[in-house]
Amino acid sequence: MSYPYSRPRRMRKDTFSRRLMRENVLTSNDLIYPVFVLDGENRIEEVASMPGVKRQSLDILLKTAGECVALGIPAIALFPVVDTQFKSLDAAEAYNPEGLVQRTVSALKATYAELGVITDVALDPYTTHGQDGLIDDTGYVINDETIEVLVKQAISHANAGADIVAPSDMMDGRVGQIREALESTRNIHTKILAYSAKYASAFYGPFRDAVGSAANLGKGNKYTYQMDPANSDEAMQEVALDISEGADMVMVKPGMPYLDIVRRVKDEFGVPTFAYQVSGEYAMLKAAAQNGWLDEKSCVLESLLAFKRAGADGILTYFAMDVARWLQE
Numbered sequence: 001m002s003y004p005y006s007r008p009r010r011m012r013k014d015t016f017s018r019r020l021m022r023e024n025v026l027t028s029n030d031l032i033y034p035v036f037v038l039d040g041e042n043r044i045e046e047v048a049s050m051p052g053v054k055r056q057s058l059d060i061l062l063k064t065a066g067e068c069v070a071l072g073i074p075a076i077a078l079f080p081v082v083d084t085q086f087k088s089l090d091a092a093e094a095y096n097p098e099g100l101v102q103r104t105v106s107a108l109k110a111t112y113a114e115l116g117v118i119t120d121v122a123l124d125p126y127t128t129h130g131q132d133g134l135i136d137d138t139g140y141v142i143n144d145e146t147i148e149v150l151v152k153q154a155i156s157h158a159n160a161g162a163d164i165v166a167p168s169d170m171m172d173g174r175v176g177q178i179r180e181a182l183e184s185t186r187n188i189h190t191k192i193l194a195y196s197a198k199y200a201s202a203f204y205g206p207f208r209d210a211v212g213s214a215a216n217l218g219k220g221n222k223y224t225y226q227m228d229p230a231n232s233d234e235a236m237q238e239v240a241l242d243i244s245e246g247a248d249m250v251m252v253k254p255g256m257p258y259l260d261i262v263r264r265v266k267d268e269f270g271v272p273t274f275a276y277q278v279s280g281e282y283a284m285l286k287a288a289a290q291n292g293w294l295d296e297k298s299c300v301l302e303s304l305l306a307f308k309r310a311g312a313d314g315i316l317t318y319f320a321m322d323v324a325r326w327l328q329e
Contacts (some may be wrong), residue, residue, distance in 0.1 A: 075116030266311030
């Protein structure tokens with residue numbers, strides 16, 4: 001049927017018909033709130049490159065977690081801000097059972113059992129050089145030796161009560177070895193969210209400021225293990241490998257510049273697929289809104305709806321609490 005008998009605008013004319021034909025809906029169930037935790041008590045530090053985002057000590061974070069529960073946000077993702085004295089070449093603090101993340105997980109689960117707690121499995125907060133793994137004499141990140149530490153880190157998080165461990169390091173084979181270790185230690189219900197398609201992106205800068213790894217990394221880069229932004233087919237290979245090794249969920253990171261990857265992953269594998277609206281994406285939207293160039297609420301909601309339209313089941317975003325409030329209005 002063609003014009004004038006076919007008039008697509010008929011269905012767009014009224015609010016009720018637009019609602020009835022809406023293909024995708026964003027709700028608080030889609031949100032994961034990334035948080036930065038630091039040692040001490042009653043400590044709040046603003047992240048200069050991420051307006052509105054704060055580093056929080058555990059006592060403050062527990063209040064934030066309570067707000068997330070009240071807003072219907074299903075889960076938070078923990079990222080530690082590790083003091084300099086705990087950084088080392090071997091990243092041993094990463095698997096300290098009394099470490100910052102381990103203590104934080106235990107306290108969160110004791111207080112809010114219903115709140116999902118996701119922990120980052122990577123070594124960059126704990127290394128003196130800011131890389132996600134151990135390095136050899138040339139500065140190259142070595143794969144298999146790094147995995148040995150990542151496994152210890154993941155098990156320490158699971159033993160502390162983490163619901164989901166999320167290896168974000170991009171080492172080859174780490175998902176399989178973490179899964180095997182979880183099974184052998186009877187952490188059979190601990191889920192793995194694999195950062196399967198994590199790109200060597202320029203959008204991570206503010207995050208590295210937030211966790212304190214930017215200065216350690218200096219002029220270094222992560223090109224030898226994170227993915228080339230030019231590649232798409234390679235991402236499908238990475239996702240397939242992680243699923244075969246026992247990942248329960250997969251992640252695409254960053255988010256909006258890589259929505260084509262999200263769509264391909266969802267179409268080709270049909271597994272729970274997550275995307276991360278990373279710090280650079282947040283900072284750009286926030287800065288534009290603060291300058292009056294964009295309407296923050298409208299643009300943030302539109303950007304997250306794009307994640308849903310691309311096939312994302314869950315979205316990590318620093319806007320999570322604001323969005324949950326907006327959705328209740």
